[in-house]
Amino acid sequence: MGSIFKLSFFRLTAFVIVTAFEENSLNWFDSRFILMEQEVIESEMILPTNLSFKKIQMHEKYPKGQARGRHWKHLKQIIQAENYQNYPADEPNYVNIESPPSMHPRKQICDITGFEAPYSDPRTHLRYANTEVFKLIRSLPNEYVQRYLALRNAAVVLK
């Protein structure tokens, strides 16, 4: 109950602020737009800063000067905060429905060409299909080796 009251109050004040702001700032924004190129304005690709159907405008919600890269929770943090272990395990939730690891035999293809690769290079851990590819692998600079391995998520990541 209390939260609703607070919210409506906030909305009222926000409304007042919005109208005041609009009157003052419309001219300010207009003049800035005039400085932009004609075709940019015509194409209307820029989002206007004040939208009539919004109750709270963006620049009020996220005032300039504060760190724009707000700390929104990433998926991992969201999942952790969900506390799925407190709920019964057979209820489907985001984590439950994930696929298990594959039971099929792993497909091994050459990292460079895509052919079937029965061999792997002990030095760089790349897979290769035949001797020409092997020659190529041995002549690759380290940067490329790491990028090929990164395709397979097998690169050495130094943290």
Next chain:
Amino acid sequence: MPFISRTQRQTDYNLIPPSCPIVIDNGASYFRIGWAGESEPRIIFRNIVQRPRHKITGETVTIVGDHDPMLLKYFDCTRSGPRSAFDNDVVFQFEIMEYILDFAFDRLGADEAPINHPILITECACNPVHSRSKMAELLFETYGVPSIAFGVDAAFSYKYNQQLGICDRNGLAICSGFTTSHVIPFINGEPVYEACCRTNVGGYHVTDYLKQLLSLKYPHHMQRLTWEKVEDLKMEHCYITLDYASEVRLFQKGAKEAEEKTRCWQLPWTPTPVEEPPSEEEIARKTALKERQGQRLREMAEAKRSSKINELENELKGLEFLIQQLRHVNGNDIPSFLAETGYVSKQEIESAIVKVTQSLRKAKGEQDEIEEKPEISNSEKYTLIDIPDNMLTPEQVKEKKRQLFLKTTSEGRQRAKQKRFEEELERERRNKEDEQRRLENPELYMEQLLVKYKDLSEKVEQRKRLKTNGNNGNENVSGGVGRGERLNAAQKERMRLLTTAAFDRGKGEDTFGIKDEDWQLYKKMSKDNDDEDEGPNEDEAELARVASKLREIDPTFFPKSDASSSGTEPPRFRPLRKEDFQILIGVERFRCPEILFHPNLIGIEQAGLDEMAGVSIQRLQSKSQSLEDSNGLTNSILITGGSCLYPGMSERLEAGIRMIRPCGTPIRVLRASDAVLDAWLGAASFASTMHFQRQVFNKTDYYEKGEDWLRRYQLKYSF
């Protein structure tokens, strides 16, 4: 067929009654919004936001969706890449979501506050409550929406196709989206989320894989391979094969079908204009010009020299005049007389005269003066050397030592000159011999040269390989510790020295460095490296000489360096040809979509699409324990989602599922009528039914019932 965005501002917002719901399909790739009951969404755009700075005014603006890249040149886009509100398939960045909704509502034509229509918005399966509640809050608070309903896009798609008669009430929906792929079974028209299955592989991963593979294969065309271009390539050329192994064998053998299947993308390329050999007039004109310039320079030099000579002569005359005057002047008056002129004594004037005469002679170009000097000094030097020590004063002894030193050095210099002269003679002789041999027997000579070239080139290559392998090995493992076979001789030596130095000392204590001799270690190490570097240089010089001789004689000889250059860099010697600007896509065409079925090709340890279907059915069986239903499921498998539009997808899925299910079960794979838009169409048709009104929740509900209720909120799709 690339998707086209539609962002025309709609004008009929005010004409639509407030009871008509707005239907939003919030997908990770595209955002679609429209009115319920219509046959297509009004606005479609890519679900990304960019915030670049305007170059001139300096303010930061927001651009939603994809726009004409030509217009973006007015903005500084270096620090602002396109950002998405999604992480996997869950919305987490609500600031970006707000920009997107702003844009969408604005283009839909909304202009009065608040948005007075109920909203049906799609989300992923089993969306976390945090994301759901934040989305509800955003819509209620900022836009003033009266009521909201959440639904799963795959379910809407299935229901729509069920209405169209494509699939049955019981079936399986395989939805392959931008970042994830879901498999959801349907029993009696309702999705069974307990048996749902999700793999985190989607169209984004396929495009990314293709982009990386092409960038690695063609590093110089990396700027051309932008994300959008690669996505176009993927949509146009990629397909899924029934059996990867057999298809790839075709390419390995180099069969003709493989040639046909390889697509070639020719980048725009202009051949370098061939320089015509300059005509005779041109040559004559140029030489005349050069001559004129040379002459001009020579004249200038002459003028300078003559002016310098004049100056010196004047000075000399002045000084001689002074001396003459001095003779006339009295001895006592000399200092005062000289004070005016700036010289202190007669000797100074005389020495000045000598200097000036010398420089004058030099300017006039008399070379004999210089050559006389060493001979004079030679005869001077040896005066003291022959006299034994005890007969000289200490000063004279010092003088004698100096003369001795000078004599030895000059003798050494002469000897070196002699040696050089002899070497020149020797080389001349050898060249003459070579020429003779060549003239006598050209073929034999050429063969011998070729053999020598081959040997030398092998040696050089081997050393180069050793070096680069050593370097590669050292880069791979940070630091110096490596395996023995990788290091070349110098580095092995260095390792050995360091380790022996470390182990030589007492137990547990590192006393290296207390004695000064310890540091000599490093001198030894660097010397070794130097020795290594000098050797190959000789060989390489020899190699170059032989190569040049061969090139002279034999018109068909090409130095080996051109042939053996590795594929990563084209040799800079030959002109760029049309083929350098072609990008060939052969194996990648079916290698990239393969990751949908084998995610471990890109390192994601999850099941592929066909296996997911099996997992889903298994989960269903364990939940509901009724086998007949599950058997009937495979009779109606619907594939939707943008990532299922590859040719060959249905056949592959069928084959894959047949492998898992018991023999004889009916398997029917059905394609959705419009894989991309079906989710929105299903949602729109759902929202236009009476059923929808009972399923929405409004703001008071949301705040009263709390988060727990929201978690359990699920849409019911059938009537």
